[in-house]
Amino acid sequence: MDLSASQLEELGRRLVQRQAQLRAELEAHRSEREAAGDRSAETADQKDEASQRQYTALVDAEDERDQAELRSIDAALRRLAEGRYGVCSDCGEPIGVQRLLAQPHALRCAACQAAYERHHR
Numbered sequence: 001m002d003l004s005a006s007q008l009e010e011l012g013r014r015l016v017q018r019q020a021q022l023r024a025e026l027e028a029h030r031s032e033r034e035a036a037g038d039r040s041a042e043t044a045d046q047k048d049e050a051s052q053r054q055y056t057a058l059v060d061a062e063d064e065r066d067q068a069e070l071r072s073i074d075a076a077l078r079r080l081a082e083g084r085y086g087v088c089s090d091c092g093e094p095i096g097v098q099r100l101l102a103q104p105h106a107l108r109c110a111a112c113q114a115a116y117e118r119h120h121r
Helices: 005-040 046-082 097-102 110-119
Strands: none
Touching: 005 046, 005 097
16 A cells, blocks of 8 residues: 555644654753753752752763654655655555554564564564
8 A cells, every 4th residue: 555645744733743843842841951961050959959860861861862863753754755655664565544643753564663673572
């Protein structure tokens, strides 16, 4: 089953929207870190310092996840531009529309993704 032009357009729009959202979140976190760095000199309370370290670790983990998703989205947009979007990287079969609607940057069909996850667990 091939994707229609309107489906490709919609999926491309979703990819670009998510890309912009992730970039905005990463920029907001960067700005928050800079502001927190300015405030850290003022913080003398150990509880506040521990809380700030915990918050920073959480934001760093979110940023890592967002960066990975952003790389996946960038790759999906390249595949879209090259006419290879929506084809499973493992088996070469079309990726289901419902899967792409749920995860527009999907690289594999559901069956191959499940096998990949079992193998890399």
